[in-house]
Amino acid sequence: ATMAGAATVRRVMQSVTAACTCPAHSKAFGGVRHSHAVDPNLPDYAFEMATSAVRVGPGVTRELGYDLKGLGAKNVCLFTDPKLAKLQPVATAADSLAKCGIPFQIYDSVDVEPTDESMQRAIAFARKGGFDAYVAVGGGSVMDTCKAANLYASDPTAEFLDYVNAPIGKGKPVTVKLKPLFAVPTTAGTGSETTGVAIFDYKPLRAKTGIANRALRPTLGLIDAEHTRTMPRNVTAYSGYDVLCHALESYTAIPFNERRPRPLEPLQRPAYQGSNPVSDIWALFALKECATYLRRAVADPGDVEARSHMLMASTVAGIGFGNAGVHLCHGMSYPISGNVRAFHAKDYPTDHAMVPHGLSVIMTAPAVFEFTASACPQRHLLAAQILGADISNAKEADAGKILADALRAFMASLHVENGLTALGYTKADIPALVQGTLPQHRVTKLAPNPVGEEEIAALLEKSLTIY
Numbered sequence: 001a002t003m004a005g006a007a008t009v010r011r012v013m014q015s016v017t018a019a020c021t022c023p024a025h026s027k028a029f030g031g032v033r034h035s036h037a038v039d040p041n042l043p044d045y046a047f048e049m050a051t052s053a054v055r056v057g058p059g060v061t062r063e064l065g066y067d068l069k070g071l072g073a074k075n076v077c078l079f080t081d082p083k084l085a086k087l088q089p090v091a092t093a094a095d096s097l098a099k100c101g102i103p104f105q106i107y108d109s110v111d112v113e114p115t116d117e118s119m120q121r122a123i124a125f126a127r128k129g130g131f132d133a134y135v136a137v138g139g140g141s142v143m144d145t146c147k148a149a150n151l152y153a154s155d156p157t158a159e160f161l162d163y164v165n166a167p168i169g170k171g172k173p174v175t176v177k178l179k180p181l182f183a184v185p186t187t188a189g190t191g192s193e194t195t196g197v198a199i200f201d202y203k204p205l206r207a208k209t210g211i212a213n214r215a216l217r218p219t220l221g222l223i224d225a226e227h228t229r230t231m232p233r234n235v236t237a238y239s240g241y242d243v244l245c246h247a248l249e250s251y252t253a254i255p256f257n258e259r260r261p262r263p264l265e266p267l268q269r270p271a272y273q274g275s276n277p278v279s280d281i282w283a284l285f286a287l288k289e290c291a292t293y294l295r296r297a298v299a300d301p302g303d304v305e306a307r308s309h310m311l312m313a314s315t316v317a318g319i320g321f322g323n324a325g326v327h328l329c330h331g332m333s334y335p336i337s338g339n340v341r342a343f344h345a346k347d348y349p350t351d352h353a354m355v356p357h358g359l360s361v362i363m364t365a366p367a368v369f370e371f372t373a374s375a376c377p378q379r380h381l382l383a384a385q386i387l388g389a390d391i392s393n394a395k396e397a398d399a400g401k402i403l404a405d406a407l408r409a410f411m412a413s414l415h416v417e418n419g420l421t422a423l424g425y426t427k428a429d430i431p432a433l434v435q436g437t438l439p440q441h442r443v444t445k446l447a448p449n450p451v452g453e454e455e456i457a458a459l460l461e462k463s464l465t466i467y
Helices: 002-019 060-071 088-099 116-129 140-154 225-230 233-252 277-299 304-324 328-338 357-362 365-375 377-386 396-413 427-437 453-462
Strands: 053-056 076-079 104-107 133-138 181-185 197-202 207-212 220-223
Touching (some): 053 060, 053 304, 060 088, 076 116, 088 104, 088 133, 116 140, 140 181, 140 197, 181 304, 197 328, 220 304, 225 304, 233 357, 233 377, 277 377, 328 365, 328 453, 365 396, 365 453, 377 396, 427 453
Parallel strands (some): 076 133, 181 220
Antiparallel strands (some): 197 207
């Protein structure tokens, strides 16, 4: 019986390895079984789902101290920004730490829309502090700054560009062990509480870039709807535009098994892997939530139901795009933010010109999705339907225009600024915006249709005005 069982096992294994196309089994990839020395020009064959744990519920911030006490934390750094440092979300988090006897310091010098300079100041503080855990209370700027500080404090000899995405930085894989990080989002936009991404303005090139590695993911995201009540109208709106584009871009990204190159080992598989069956679920859920609740959340700060749903949509979209990625809207948004001259948004700091991230992302959305629709028209049609378009008699060839029109109508209902000209840009600025987009390989290569200088320039020109 034992010999027969062994023979059966051998036959099953032979069958599996003969049929399997992964590099561990297939003869097609170099002729050697159980070898990961594969041709990196081949597409990937797998995707990986990684996300932070989340705890959802009004008031869950008050549980923060118990989590850190359970870890035995003795020296915690609470990251926030100067405005939030005076508001209830930070007071609630600090009170929870104090009640549980957790020693902590507050770093409240995070810049809204952080830069390489503000990131490095935070890193210096973290390295000097020798902290054994971190808490981030704020929007994406706070959470991203805290992630970077945790990373570089965990690797004291690393230079700043070591982990920054190529080609601007070296894009080194993270092999050091980071400290626990707890994220308490106060805006419904970035989804940073679930992702391994930290974004900042790189001043020398006047463009956004970042650090992307699963190791940066927070240990736990505390999704507390009580904090959404502090969001002003435009912060709610611009953050919501980011959620909308996270959902649309991750759902329409190149499929994971068409993305190149195939990693030589699992550690080299990027966090942004392309659309996949699991991330699709999160993206569509977030898109439906945006369609139903974003306008309500913007119109009425007291609409707790709508703001709670948008906070959940932000987290859910973060799980989706944190694994699938984003593409052209985000790729072009980085130089749109980085090259700003005089634009000031209401409800944001006024001491310097700034295009809030979500606004810079939504500016090109109609043009982008009209362009990408030919690669996956059914996905674009479904997105348009969710946003309110009638697709009962739609043709696949019209998918791009249908989604672009649905987006314009949705944006108009929210009084989104009328294109790049409203932000102070002209046609003469397009070459600089193109050059700022080209280094964003991490996201632009996830577009379902390939792009070069000519295509990017055309998309930006179409986005000078929207309506």
